[in-house]
Amino acid sequence: MPAHIDGMPIWYHPIYTEGIHPDARFPRERYVELINRLKSLRNSNQFLFLEPNKASRSELVIGHDPYYVDNFLNGKLSDKEIKRIGLTPWTPKLIPRTLRLMGGAIAALNHVVENGGIAGNMAGGTHHAHYDFGSGYCIFNDLAVCALLALQKHNYERVAILDLDVHQGDGTATILQNIDGALTISLHCQENFPFRKAVSDYDLELEANSSDEQFLQKVNQAIDIAIKFNPQLILYQAGVDGLATDALGKLNISREGMGERNKLVFEMAVKHSIPTVVFMGGGYSKPISHTIDAFCDLFTAAAEANNRFTNSHSE
Ligand SMILES: [Zn+2]
Numbered sequence: 001m002p003a004h005i006d007g008m009p010i011w012y013h014p015i016y017t018e019g020i021h022p023d024a025r026f027p028r029e030r031y032v033e034l035i036n037r038l039k040s041l042r043n044s045n046q047f048l049f050l051e052p053n054k055a056s057r058s059e060l061v062i063g064h065d066p067y068y069v070d071n072f073l074n075g076k077l078s079d080k081e082i083k084r085i086g087l088t089p090w091t092p093k094l095i096p097r098t099l100r101l102m103g104g105a106i107a108a109l110n111h112v113v114e115n116g117g118i119a120g121n122m123a124g125g126t127h128h129a130h131y132d133f134g135s136g137y138c139i140f141n142d143l144a145v146c147a148l149l150a151l152q153k154h155n156y157e158r159v160a161i162l163d164l165d166v167h168q169g170d171g172t173a174t175i176l177q178n179i180d181g182a183l184t185i186s187l188h189c190q191e192n193f194p195f196r197k198a199v200s201d202y203d204l205e206l207e208a209n210s211s212d213e214q215f216l217q218k219v220n221q222a223i224d225i226a227i228k229f230n231p232q233l234i235l236y237q238a239g240v241d242g243l244a245t246d247a248l249g250k251l252n253i254s255r256e257g258m259g260e261r262n263k264l265v266f267e268m269a270v271k272h273s274i275p276t277v278v279f280m281g282g283g284y285s286k287p288i289s290h291t292i293d294a295f296c297d298l299f300t301a302a303a304e305a306n307n308r309f310t311n312s313h314s315e
Pocket of ligand 1: 165166241281282283
């Protein structure tokens, strides 16, 4: 039996905020604001905050073109490649940030492989990163890399990627398109980026301005698809940019609706004893406090579910 761990592990590093240029349009303060919020909760001991190591080059190339990986690591991406990623003004700090972010995802994966239950990375869900280029704030694809590590290194046979961010997981879909053991499910708004959609194993599309009811109906569909696959692991991209207050997402989801989504996902994980990794995903509300609220709800629900999950297994 693994040693008993108090609290759900969440990997976090200050570089998640500080590694992005302060003038970038990306709301980098969301990471530091969220960690401060989680630490200020009365029951903050339900979380165990851990600092990630840097991912290694060999971990990155499991899902990416070595030429692209080396160009990024050596600061040699072209202006065009940088523009497509969009985390501008570019700063060399993005290199250690990206490695820590990938390291946090891999550490959370390794944790649930070893211990079961639920663990999370307080960043990432970088689903727009493709095999040989980055896009839409994403440099390397943590979901695809973790899926491939689970299949190839940990010898899992079935990994489900459940992507409930408002944007399609296009990079994940293309990197994993010929990988039988990886099931990609993306629920997204059809009118949001990327405008040329990739083909996931399952794409569930919502029209702009869809309500909680329409959203949760599709969430239930996505969960049914995941369960039928009988996955040994779920990688949950839990972006909250479907909120009505989000500046980028075009859906009309309330904080309560987003909370209900998380509840449905975590209930599935507990009921079927499926180890689950939470990837934070997008969230760009104005003001950003709405995004922080929804992410606080997410990690709180994850920790509560993890408690039930681990208790049901230790008897
Ligand atoms: Zn998104």
